[in-house]
Amino acid sequence: MRTILIPTDFSTNALHALQYAQELYKCERTCFFVLHTYMDEVYGKYKTTSAEAIEVQKEEKRKESEQKLDELIQSVMGNPANPLHNFETVASFDSLVDGINDFVNEMNIDMVIMGTKGSTSDHQSTFGSYTIEVFKYVKCPVLAIPEDFEYRQPKAILFPTDYMLPFKRRELKLLGDLAGKFKSEVHCLYFTDFEDLSPRQADNKQFLEDALSKAYLSFETTSVKNKSEGIMEYIEANEVGMLVMVNSRHSFFEDMLYRSTVDLLGLKVKIPFLVMQNLNR
Incomplete structure (x- = not known):
């Protein structure tokens, strides 16, 4: 249950x-x-x-x-x-x-x-x-x-990541179950100016693929710019139905939370926003 x-x-x-x-x-x-x-x-x-x-x-x-x-x-x-x-x-x-x-x-x-x-x-x-x-x-x-969001199945889910985090299996299973139930496509979006992943990033990306085996995965890369603006542009262009981010030390999401909540408020998110935790539980 x-x-x-x-x-x-x-x-x-x-x-x-x-x-x-x-x-x-x-x-x-x-x-x-x-x-x-x-x-x-x-x-x-x-x-x-x-x-x-x-x-x-x-x-x-x-x-x-x-x-x-x-x-x-x-x-x-x-x-x-x-x-x-x-x-x-x-x-x-x-x-x-x-x-x-x-x-x-x-x-x-x-x-x-x-x-x-x-x-x-x-x-x-x-x-x-x-x-x-x-x-x-x-x-x-x-x-x-969001209060004015009318329910619809999240057919496209945006997951910005730099592949630096050692993802929690339980957290990814939750996302994988959601995506699998609705046959959603999970768009993994990486902001970078570099083409190649480090060995650590490659391992974490492989772990992500294994943990989200029930989902349809796509991997996208875009050059570094204002990440909040980049996320919002991607949501609009791809009719994204849910945004997913991970709260962990040294993550992009943590930067927004702890450096300035103005950055977080800059995300004018009009869709459900799932924050997964990489904290000890």
């Missing part, structure tokens, strides 16, 4: 991500865990109050969260409900990232699916601050869904 975690702040974008997840795994036995963390709602910004009042607030927020979660599940289960799908709700007094990481480890979650932005996000940006934090620190693949 596939295990999918859906964080929610009860925003429209979070609801859309849950509905997308249901469509993505419509024909597969899946347990959806829907998580709401409410620590920030209890403490608020710069709020000082007594310990007793905090405990009262915690209990009120717990009950409120559980009620909203139950109402959310009832609204999305469908009539009749999909017999392959099971839903579990989790109300957690924790921060979003810690709550997700703890649950990912406890339940051995396959993937986190969430909206690109929450209820408090700047509507001018592509990714909200919470989504970026999850990209950075959650030790599990994260699939972010």
